[in-house]
Amino acid sequence: MACRISELVVDCADPERLAAFWSEVLGYVEFDREDDGSIAIGPPGTGFGGPQPVLVLSPSDDPRTGKLRLHIDVNATDRDQDAELERLLALGARPVDVGQTGAESWHVLADPEGNEFCLLRARLRPL
Known part of the structure; x- marks a missing residue:
């Protein structure tokens, strides 16, 4: 088990x-x-x-110091990645740089308290 x-x-x-x-x-x-x-x-x-x-x-x-050692990844369920990025930014997420090259298929964002999370490209079916 x-x-x-x-x-x-x-x-x-x-x-x-x-x-x-x-x-x-x-x-x-x-x-x-x-x-x-x-x-x-x-x-x-x-x-x-x-x-x-x-x-x-x-x-x-x-206080939080440095980059999180664990973060959340999310995927859109009812729209493409660009539309979901727009929605997340409107909710208060902001882009952050954690050393990405710009060639990634995901977006690194932070929630209103600065906790990093990633918006991945693939769209998942809702549960």
Whole structure:
């Protein structure tokens, strides 16, 4: 038997802001709040334990230093990469340079708190 990724926990200064951003990016909904200020978001109708991992935005005052060692990759489900890039930028993502050459088939972006993520070229079927 093997494990499954059930949650990705992101330490952040403003869980409300990041929960709103990532909910829009992924089509997720809020399904839990903890007393410590953590907010869990996940796919509508499934939440924890579903086919996709949930995101837990956890409050932290610790400063981030350097490039993340782990990041999220996303793929559009209902439009091409250019249209999805436009949508993500309108939601508050911004392009970042982590040393890419310009020949990559993906875009490196950052969420409103500067956490890097990549928009890949392939379009995936929605779950």
